[in-house]
Amino acid sequence: MTLNRLSPTAARRARRPVLQATVDAGARCGDQRYRDLFDRNSSAPPAVWAAQQAGARQFCAGCPVRAACEELELRDGTGDRSSDGLVRGGRTGQELAIIREIRQPGRLAAAAAADWQHLLALTAAARPDQARDHTAEMAWSTAA
Numbered sequence: 001m002t003l004n005r006l007s008p009t010a011a012r013r014a015r016r017p018v019l020q021a022t023v024d025a026g027a028r029c030g031d032q033r034y035r036d037l038f039d040r041n042s043s044a045p046p047a048v049w050a051a052q053q054a055g056a057r058q059f060c061a062g063c064p065v066r067a068a069c070e071e072l073e074l075r076d077g078t079g080d081r082s083s084d085g086l087v088r089g090g091r092t093g094q095e096l097a098i099i100r101e102i103r104q105p106g107r108l109a110a111a112a113a114a115d116w117q118h119l120l121a122l123t124a125a126a127r128p129d130q131a132r133d134h135t136a137e138m139a140w141s142t143a144a
Contacts, residue, residue: 005022005026005065006018006019006067006068007067008070008071010067011071012071012111014071015114015118016072016075016118018068019071019072019075022065022068023065023068023069025065026065028059028062028065029063037052037055038086038088040052040053040085040086053084053087053092056087057091060087060089061090063090066089066090069090070089070090070096072089073088073089074089075111077100078093079091079093079094079095079096079097080093080094080097081094
């Protein structure tokens with residue numbers, strides 16, 4: 001597994017820091033000149049947005065980190081079923097919301113929980129005294 005390309009399966013198994021590093025290192029859209037392609041201008045008529053959206057999806061299709069980007073956006077909660085104003089990881093905001101809320105809610109919840117556990121483990125390794133205090137505090141608040 002290289003940092004600039006992850007398969008969809010590897011992206012689903014990766015922790016958030018790996019996904020973010022992969023996207024940061026290899027995303028084709030990282031150049032500022034492409035940023036406007038992925039978000040709808042509120043004054044754009046539907047036909048203009050449809051063409052822009054198709055262009056954004058095609059741009060994402062050729063990106064080496066598309067799978068990592070899509071997984072990151074799903075875990076971040078990007079997208080809304082009631083509005084269609086963005087493209088991330090080759091998917092519209094509506095598609096991301098449907099995947100997250102209907103098709104894969106259990107898997108994404110487990111991945112988000114694992115990301116938090118990973119973050120807590122990294123914090124504990126970096127600050128053993130504070131992590132021990134936080135664990136005791138969490139145990140106390142759970143028992144109360």
